[in-house]
Amino acid sequence: MISHKIVPNISVDCVVFGFDFEKLNVLLVKREMKDEKSGALLISDHTLAGYHIFDDEDLDSAATRILKGLTGLDNIFLEQFGAFGQLDRVSAPRDKMWLDYINQGFADRIVTVGYLALIDNTKVTLTLKDRDVSWFPVTEVREMEMGFDHKFLFYKALEALQRKVKVEPIAFELLPDNFTLSQLQKLYEALLGTSFDKRNFRKKVAQMHYVIPLKKKQQGVPHKPAQYYLFSREVYEKTRKGRISFII
Amino acid sequence: MISHKIVPNISVDCVVFGFDFEKLNVLLVKREMKDEKSGALLISDHTLAGYHIFDDEDLDSAATRILKGLTGLDNIFLEQFGAFGQLDRVSAPRDKMWLDYINQGFADRIVTVGYLALIDNTKVTLTLKDRDVSWFPVTEVREMEMGFDHKFLFYKALEALQRKVKVEPIAFELLPDNFTLSQLQKLYEALLGTSFDKRNFRKKVAQMHYVIPLKKKQQGVPHKPAQYYLFSREVYEKTRKGRISFII
DNA sequence: ATTTCATTGTGTACTATATACACATAGTTA
DNA sequence: TAACTATGTGTATATAGTACACAATGAAAT
Missing domain, CATH: 1.10.10.10 (Winged helix-like DNA-binding domain superfamily/Winged helix DNA-binding domain)
Structure with a gap:
């Protein structure tokens, strides 16, 4: 097992869509953060699957790696839908790698590359069961607890999907x-x-x-x-x- | 004049298209690098207009800034066509900022976000005259001296343009x-x-x-x-x- | 004044695609 | 054997795509 160096200010976020023969769903990761002492709930919301890229992989590989970890599947349909570098994007707590980076005088910026992934629901149900990951109907995302930046990415992905589906046979x-x-x-x-x-x-x-x-x-x-x-x-x-x- | 901090591993490259009523052209920057002592020509080729982003601007602003510097124009039509993080992308000589970055233990990686820009030739001819920048017919790019990565980006931009032009009225x-x-x-x-x-x-x-x-x-x-x-x-x-x- | 030139501007017949709309069929369950 | 539920099919009309040729305008040349 090689230990990868992480590129601290570049990440990939995956918006994973699935279809259950009734409605379109999106795969989200439930996040709960509690105060260490009191046990009080600090955050309870949903996030997209995403992570920093490693120094030895390109963007597509990073997205593939994240999806493999999430669903157990290789060979998932993947397509970029944009790169996002809004200055107000970062709201999550920072890990050590990131704080080191800032301390060394580099800019407090993340650029994230959005990938939209389409997966065949019938192939993935088993692998998910013991993870904090589940399907949510896209029509319910509007009302869900979710960071502003991730909600924004989700809607950009949905727009891209609706555009592409009319022009290429990717719905299959x-x-x-x-x-x-x-x-x-x-x-x-x-x-x-x-x-x-x-x-x-x-x-x-x-x-x-x-x-x-x-x-x-x-x-x-x-x-x-x-x-x-x-x-x-x-x-x-x-x-x-x-x-x-x-x-x- | 504020001195901006540069984000060393994130850049923006602009593929600028223009039309002279006869053919489609692309705006390229001529680059010549000579050996300091001998004066021998080390590199003579063409590049896209691009630069690192600053820490206080988002991606669109970086592209806008680059185009303003190149053409003198604001309000240029701009659209992302992809983010690229190939490991073999970097071939250019490194500046000090970048070398500092690597020396501090960070990954030797650049991710570049490609922007395609469409400009009205009739508005820009004046501003260009004393720069090492000029129009080249897109049909001639194949034979031109140009770094592999920039040629790749150019073709991606051209494909994106041809796709979009069929679906949205951006040709105007x-x-x-x-x-x-x-x-x-x-x-x-x-x-x-x-x-x-x-x-x-x-x-x-x-x-x-x-x-x-x-x-x-x-x-x-x-x-x-x-x-x-x-x-x-x-x-x-x-x-x-x-x-x-x-x-x- | 007349002719030449270059480019603009127009119509029709035919084919292909898009839209609107209702009922018989297969196979399971009661 | 009757009831149920989703499948599978055809026709008429409107809209959009394709193929194709010649007269009209205004400047420039004779």
Whole structure:
């Protein structure tokens, strides 16, 4: 085990989205800080998963490392949505590394690079159980206890997600490998906060030759079983034209 | 004049685009470094405009400051296109601040935040004349002497520009306040590397109610004078629907 | 005064995509 | 065998995209 040097004034924050077939959720870390003597609750809120970068890793690697620690998963879809260096960003208590840094005459500044991560809920549920980490519906974040800076990052990530989802087929990252068209439709409705006509939605999907029907059908459901589909990135790459609009 | 503290390991690089009614250009700084004794040329290449951030400014302010120094202009269109922390990024000779930083035990790392800037050529020509700064056609960058990291940033910026220009009306930032439809068409053709049918292009622009014809016409041109138009951001904000595709 | 020149400005037919809208079907459960 | 629940399908209309050619303007040259 190598001991990494931390870069004190550069951090990465991950906004992790998941979909439970009903609504869009975000992965947050519960934080509780108590006074050492009295045991009184000083802070009780939620934070994004984030940490300083190490001196021997690039930004993407730092985000990957953080997500691995959080979910146990490698190969998570990751994309930067911005770098943030507001002067009033830092509100958290400072660790020793950081205080050393300031004492040596360097500026009391953090720049954080925001990553948005999309994960397939069905793959991660097990790994989370003994951590202070859980899913929260994105629609509830507004009312939650959460530091101003992290709430800001969350909304920037959500905006970026809504923008990108219309232009690139990244929403499939939120679904299991096999999914039904109703699940896909519910996902887009949750992402964009709209609703679509079922027939028109399916007509549109039918034009996307990279969404491929399987032989497999749903089993054990108390209604007509739905057909499963898969998303083929390979076919997507081959058949995409200069077209922009992906859905809507 | 306040003396600013520099944050040694965080920088901002600006990729500045301009349009001369013929082609898309990028603003680069010529760099020549000679050996102090022999006078032999050590480096002769081009760099992006960039510098470390100060401890009392946020990232946008740093980019604004750099552009002000370069062009004399305030109010330049600016947008982040990414943060970059590749371990092999740093190749430039180190200044004292940076060496101090390393000597104090901190990591030998720079993270740079890339900004893409769009400027109206007609407003900037004067201010540039006595600087080692000039316009280069983007099509020539491939063959130019330029550090690997800056070339990489340039291409990332160009990709981001081509993506954004299709989805938001930012191309107008590259034109003067009044412009002709032929100029607008040439601009999109230069940006995207394609060509459009004149009648169809104009039909499309006619649907954009925020591109407004003026009474004014071209004067002194040796052919039928073109009508001038202006872009109204106000009308754009009011009339845009959920639509994605802007041009193409 | 007339011609030449360069660039602007316009219309139509055809194709493709977007939108609005209602009912039969499959398979489980009661 | 009847009831339930979600799946899966088609058509008519409106809107947007594409392909394509020639007359009009005003300056400059003869």
